[in-house]
Amino acid sequence: xxPSPQSFDPVLSINSGxxxxxxxxxxxxxxxxxxxxxxxxxxxxxxxxxxxxPEMQSCEEKIFRLDDNINEIVQQLSHxxxxxxxxxxxxxxxxxxxxxxxCLFSFVCASNTNIPMIRRxxxxxxxxxxxxxxxxxxxxxxxxxASDISKATLIELKSCGLGYRAGAVKSAADWIVSGRxxxxxxxxxxxxxxxxxLLKIYGVGNKIADCVLLFSLEKxxxxxIDIWITRALANHYNWLYNNKLxxxxxxxxxxxxxxxxxxxxxxxxxxxxxxYIYYHMRQDAGKKW
DNA sequence: GTACAGGCAGTAT
DNA sequence: ATACTGCCTGTA
Numbered sequence: 001x002x003p004s005p006q007s008f009d010p011v012l013s014i015n016s017g018x019x020x021x022x023x024x025x026x027x028x029x030x031x032x033x034x035x036x037x038x039x040x041x042x043x044x045x046x047x048x049x050x051x052x053x054p055e056m057q058s059c060e061e062k063i064f065r066l067d068d069n070i071n072e073i074v075q076q077l078s079h080x081x082x083x084x085x086x087x088x089x090x091x092x093x094x095x096x097x098x099x100x101x102x103c104l105f106s107f108v109c110a111s112n113t114n115i116p117m118i119r120r121x122x123x124x125x126x127x128x129x130x131x132x133x134x135x136x137x138x139x140x141x142x143x144x145x146a147s148d149i150s151k152a153t154l155i156e157l158k159s160c161g162l163g164y165r166a167g168a169v170k171s172a173a174d175w176i177v178s179g180r181x182x183x184x185x186x187x188x189x190x191x192x193x194x195x196x197x198l199l200k201i202y203g204v205g206n207k208i209a210d211c212v213l214l215f216s217l218e219k220x221x222x223x224x225i226d227i228w229i230t231r232a233l234a235n236h237y238n239w240l241y242n243n244k245l246x247x248x249x250x251x252x253x254x255x256x257x258x259x260x261x262x263x264x265x266x267x268x269x270x271x272x273x274x275x276y277i278y279y280h281m282r283q284d285a286g287k288k289w
Numbered sequence: 290g291t292a293c294a295g296g297c298a299g300t301a302t
Numbered sequence: 303a304t305a306c307t308g309c310c311t312g313t314a
Binding site: 113120158161162163165251252 | 304305308309310311312
């Protein structure tokens with residue numbers, strides 16, 4: 001039987017650059033999901049086995065968004081020939097649902113750097129401020145809470161390799177702890193309103209806000225535009241924004257205009273389109289991470 | 290030594 | 303509304 005878009009491939013999704021604290025150990029994938037360690041094993045028949053420590057109810061459905069109506073999503077995106085082709089090419093690629101606070105800190109750290117560096121920073125943060133747990137004889141560290149990070153000094157944060165991002169991480173932590181930033185409210189709010197709230201945080205701009213909205217706050221219309229997506233838009237969607245995009249960084253006004261246009265074009269599941277395009281661009285460039 | 294890597298904020302025009 | 307700048311850190 002041919003694989004259909006309905007199937008999902010956890011390893012492909014884990015390796016698509018949307019999550020950072022995952023690693024392969026003895027052929028099994030382990031990932032940090034807040035306080036939990038997630039274990040993903042694919043056996044020879046390719047059947048998938050997921051477990052969580054401590055156990056989390058229906059973690060497979062939760063993390064790999066199996067509650068999404070993928071048929072409807074695929075159908076809605078298939079009007080675009082490019083994305084339609086990518087959906088068929090990268091069978092099983094899914095968005096992954098992340099813990100909001102881990103997601104926010106991850107993408108604040110992701111600003112202006114590369115994936116190996118992001119992984120290094122986040123691992124150092126978990127090691128310094130997280131809780132040690134053992135799974136299958138291997139030591140892991142849970143993701144620190146906002147309160148843990150808020151108590152840290154800038155020096156300590158910088159010692160995790162955060163550099164100038166340390167201030168942004170600390171201020172985000174302070175906002176969460178003070179209740180000034182409430183993820184439950186942002187989940188309930190509309191995309192535009194929740195985005196405006198996130199943009200108030202020091203160190204959070206358009207791209208990071210859209211990542212947090214898409215990956216952790218259930219805003220599937222969010223379409224994060226980074227350098228890879230800018231290149232893709234310049235190559236395949238030049239009609240959407242009639243301007244020279246090339247490799248230049250977009251200004252915030254350009255970002256808003258492109259974002260609005262592309263969300264109208266792809267519809268309420270634009271974020272899924274972004275994921276396929278992003279993965280394709282990086283594959284094309286030969287990126288492993 | 291230089292360039293570069295998955296942005297952002299601040300400032301000037 | 304856009305252009306320009308500096309920024310931690312590590313790797314090629």
